[in-house]
Amino acid sequence: MAPPTPPLKQQQHQPPYEDASSPYFLPHSDNPGVQLVTQQLNGSNYSNWHRSMTTALIAKNKLAFVDGSLEHPHHTDLLFTQWMRCNSMVVSWLRNSVIPEISSSIMYIDDAYHIWNDLRERFSQGNLARICQLKQQLFNLKQGAEDVSTYFTNLRILWDEYKDFQPSRWCTCDHCRCHSARRWNDFQMQECSMQFLIGLNSTYSQIRSQIISTTPFPSLSKIFSLVLQEERQRSIEFGLPQSSLTNTEVQGSLINATGIARGRGGRGKFLCTHCGKTSHTVDKCFEIIGYPPGYGRGRGKPQGFSTDTMSRSANQLSSGDTMITQAQGVVPPFSTADMTRMISFLQSQMQAHSSSTNTQISPASIKDGKVFGDASAPASMSPPFSGSFSGDCDWEG
Structure with missing residues (x-):
């Protein structure tokens, strides 16, 4: 043993x-x-x-x-x-x-x-005063120009401090079997999630509606993940950084892409990418095709379709303005080569008629696009825009 x-x-x-x-x-x-x-x-x-x-x-x-x-x-x-x-x-x-x-x-x-x-x-x-201040800050907190991550962080800072002032549970029994603390915490997280969705910009209205209609209601972390994915998807589609995808800038990017701007009373539906004015497109811009006779009478506007205007327009086209126009989403009805040949032809015709006009027609015999006096003047001397012009034009932006 x-x-x-x-x-x-x-x-x-x-x-x-x-x-x-x-x-x-x-x-x-x-x-x-x-x-x-x-x-x-x-x-x-x-x-x-x-x-x-x-x-x-x-x-x-x-x-x-x-x-x-x-x-x-x-x-x-x-x-x-x-x-x-x-x-x-x-x-x-x-x-x-x-x-x-x-x-x-x-x-x-x-x-x-x-x-x-x-x-x-x-x-x-001063707990009551601080609680009142936190409630006011939470009520006024909006996403604005901030990205989703920054807005969510600011919300959690305020909400966690506000939650700390509230009781952790309401049950007073010695051995709780009703799980009041867990249900109270779930209610607090749901309130924070709703506050987060309310403060988002209006561009997230679709994803906000989808989240609210989800059953059961997702957690706060899941909601933040869904909205963050939506923001990243938009940054890929628009080619913009995430921090710049605010409501105003997204609308501006859509306007530049389509060439359409808002106006009043049906005016200003179009946006010219050449001069930046509304009520017309680039293919009808007077700075490219020239001003009609009598346009802007009394307002200091050009009075005719001059050769300098034609030359300047040709130089602008040859310098690549049409390429820029196409890149911005507005495609002219003619190609660059067609417009260049057309402008060259008009320039040659005007130079030929200009030399004959100096000997046959005096400057005083032309008024409002009509020839007075000598009837032997060629009929082709009428300006490229026939008829009289009243001066009222919808082209001005």
């Missing part, structure tokens, strides 16, 4: 300041100059600061020094010295986590628990 196994040696009891699981333990990395949170308390951000400091103190295993669970020991206690050391460390962390003005007001408070309560009593009393 085997001899009995000797009992294990009992481990020696470690003092609390050497036990890593004890709040009295201070690792070598801890020092009074550490700033536990990046955002210091300035008075108006107490809710966010409180949550950040609570998380940091839990990670340092020092929350017991500020919530009152570890009371001040008597000076005869063996742990009194170690408690004073840890308490002074937490006091230094609290002073480093507030702005200098607030730090001066707590400089003579030596207990971390008293500092924690003093800051709470001073800066947590």
